[in-house]
Amino acid sequence: MKSVYYWSPFLTHVATISAVIESAKSLRKYSKKYEPVIIDACGEFESYKKILINNQINTINLTSFKYFKFLPKNGFFSSRFSYLLIFLFSFIPLYKVIKKKNPDYFICHLITSLPMLLAKLFNFHSKFILRISGLPKFNFFRKFYWKTCGNVFFRITSPTNATINHLQLIKIFDEKKIFLLQDPIIDIQKIEKLKKQKIDPYFEKNQFIVAIGRLTKQKNFKFLISCFKKLTDSAKS
Numbered sequence: 001m002k003s004v005y006y007w008s009p010f011l012t013h014v015a016t017i018s019a020v021i022e023s024a025k026s027l028r029k030y031s032k033k034y035e036p037v038i039i040d041a042c043g044e045f046e047s048y049k050k051i052l053i054n055n056q057i058n059t060i061n062l063t064s065f066k067y068f069k070f071l072p073k074n075g076f077f078s079s080r081f082s083y084l085l086i087f088l089f090s091f092i093p094l095y096k097v098i099k100k101k102n103p104d105y106f107i108c109h110l111i112t113s114l115p116m117l118l119a120k121l122f123n124f125h126s127k128f129i130l131r132i133s134g135l136p137k138f139n140f141f142r143k144f145y146w147k148t149c150g151n152v153f154f155r156i157t158s159p160t161n162a163t164i165n166h167l168q169l170i171k172i173f174d175e176k177k178i179f180l181l182q183d184p185i186i187d188i189q190k191i192e193k194l195k196k197q198k199i200d201p202y203f204e205k206n207q208f209i210v211a212i213g214r215l216t217k218q219k220n221f222k223f224l225i226s227c228f229k230k231l232t233d234s235a236k237s
Helices: 013-032 044-055 078-099 114-122 140-152 163-168 188-195 201-205 221-236
Strands: 002-007 036-041 060-062 105-108 128-129 153-158 178-180
Touching: 002 013, 002 078, 002 140, 013 036, 013 044, 013 060, 036 078, 036 114, 060 188, 114 128, 153 163, 163 178, 188 201
Parallel strands: 002 036, 002 105, 036 060, 105 128, 128 153, 153 178
Antiparallel strands: none
């Protein structure tokens, strides 16, 4: 049986968590050829432990000390400091895991710079896959880093055509390695149950424009609000 390892350290509740867990669940449910394993860098997956156990998804803890709860999570500089700590504290433990377990596939979601660097420095036999969910912003350092180390990836996947087109345009990766791969949705029963729930009459009688996302800089709700203002101003004139 081939092993598929997931690397996705996070600080706050992001959609990537669901994508990783659902992907692992789909492998467990629909394939007998692949064994999904989620790497827990610092205790970030502790609150999802019950879900993982119920779906027979194994985890590997990089450290016995769960320092996730002590990491600052809000704010640009605080989060970057926390990511740096995870990078430094995980460097040697992650190297040892990859070296010892030798997974067939290693899928990188978040803090991808660490597995990217390890794959560049050491001659692992694993096939590394880069998962890019959002539209990445490139400063000089990041573009140089990805262009230097990006050739270690066996595949680069994204759930949207917009990101695929962007990656092809900036020409950091070999276009032949870039693939569209949408996020898995396998909990159909949950969706059907939600569809049957009654909607508040207030929402049925009125029209709304709904925006859903985290209140973070990259979601750019400030821009969305300014657009709404322009629309309402133009409607009044």
